[in-house]
Amino acid sequence: xxxxxxxxxxxxxxxxxxxxxxxxxxxxxxxxxxxxxxxxxxxxxxxxxxxxxxxxxxxxxxxxxxxxxxxxxxxxxxxxxxxxxxxxxxxxxxxxxxxxxxxxxxxxxxxxxxxxxx
Amino acid sequence: xxxxxxxxxxxxxxxxxxxxxxxxxxxxxxxxxxxxxxxxxxxxxxxxxxxxxxxxxxxxxxxxxxxxxxxxxxxxxxxxxxxxxxxxxxxxxxxxxxxxxxxxxxxxxxxxxxxxxxxxxxxxxxxxxxxxxxxxxxxxxxxxxxxxxxxxxxxxxxxxxxxxxxxxxxxxxxxxxxxxxxxxxxxxxxxxxxxxxxxxxxxxxxxxxxxxxxxxxxxxxxxxxxxxxxxxxxxxxxxxxxxxxxx
Numbered sequence: 002x003x004x005x006x007x008x009x010x011x012x013x014x015x016x017x018x019x020x021x022x023x024x025x026x027x028x029x030x031x032x033x034x035x036x037x038x039x040x041x042x043x044x045x046x047x048x049x050x051x052x053x054x055x056x057x058x059x060x061x062x063x064x065x066x067x068x069x070x071x072x073x074x075x076x077x078x079x080x081x082x083x084x085x086x087x088x089x090x091x092x093x094x095x096x097x098x099x100x101x102x103x104x105x106x107x108x109x110x111x112x113x114x115x116x117x118x119x
Numbered sequence: 120x121x122x123x124x125x126x127x128x129x130x131x132x133x134x135x136x137x138x139x140x141x142x143x144x145x146x147x148x149x150x151x152x153x154x155x156x157x158x159x160x161x162x163x164x165x166x167x168x169x170x171x172x173x174x175x176x177x178x179x180x181x182x183x184x185x186x187x188x189x190x191x192x193x194x195x196x197x198x199x200x201x202x203x204x205x206x207x208x209x210x211x212x213x214x215x216x217x218x219x220x221x222x223x224x225x226x227x228x229x230x231x232x233x234x235x236x237x238x239x240x241x242x243x244x245x246x247x248x249x250x251x252x253x254x255x256x257x258x259x260x261x262x263x264x265x266x267x268x269x270x271x272x273x274x275x276x277x278x279x280x281x282x283x284x285x286x287x288x289x290x291x292x293x294x295x296x297x298x299x300x301x302x303x304x305x306x307x308x309x310x311x312x313x314x315x316x317x318x319x320x321x322x323x324x325x326x327x328x329x330x331x332x333x334x335x336x337x338x339x340x341x342x343x344x345x346x347x348x349x350x351x352x353x354x355x356x357x358x359x360x361x362x363x364x365x366x
Contacts, residue, residue: 003248006217010131017134018127025122029131036277083276083310093312105127113120 004038007103008045012055014105024058026109032100033067034083058108067100135252138220142227142255149232152338153240155254157278158262159271160244163288165192166321167262168239171331173199178338180237183226187214187243204229208243217248220255237338246271250278258337263307264289265298272306279310284317286330291320 071087208215319326
């Protein structure tokens, strides 16, 4: 259900970088730990984009697996389930090496059709 | 007509984080500790505040009350003679399900920050979106009630990971429920090994002293050693050997 708020944040970010140009593609990197449902995000993106320079743009989502690192024992591993204790030493001082990103990587804009920012 | 690729590489929530940083600067300037209190609807946030806010050893506390609609919770807390500012999110897209940094920003002029040591922001009841949006808080606390099921940390890891204290509420109901408290504490530990856990009942007052002490410490005014009773909060906790009150 947080996909609505996230879609709004994506559209705002893309529009800010588009400089008034029409956006055709938004490339996003989404970490597994963000618990985003890709279809749901795409649905809300289309909805929120209406009436903005992102209207009709495609949302490309690159999913990034979750990778953790144990600070004391320095080992790293990948997780599927939310288990944040180190499987090697049992410690709890674990940091996320990858998987919590929610990055707008790039956008593709049309150069000629200049429209007012939405 | 040709297309150009524009490199962005920006966290989509950066705009929110920038405003949160501005809020934080305002709070820091007035030396106010800000706590973002979150939970599912009906877990007992307001009841747990009612239990402690009237008696915080002179710590000047205020509440920013976030709700989709209405001011029922504000009215409950105002009875304790603490300043309460209501923030309704219904103006947003069909009523935003969380507070974001900008909403909190709009409420700052109504908060008499110079007269506060501690500000508690009671977020909209929701285990999902509030975990994503920083509002300029110093600490994040969540309430998880035993009527919600032991599996909630696994289903909402984003929220459980975002918080440093988990208040396990409604423990007075344990005799009537098929609920395994050990299992819940284990699941919290799996998802957030560094979280503090306190078992409490807003109804009977069990464990509430631990919550009150945590708030006093958060506000930078730890209770004098003599006034520190052994908390019932720790009873489950000590038995499990898992929960701890953060110093």
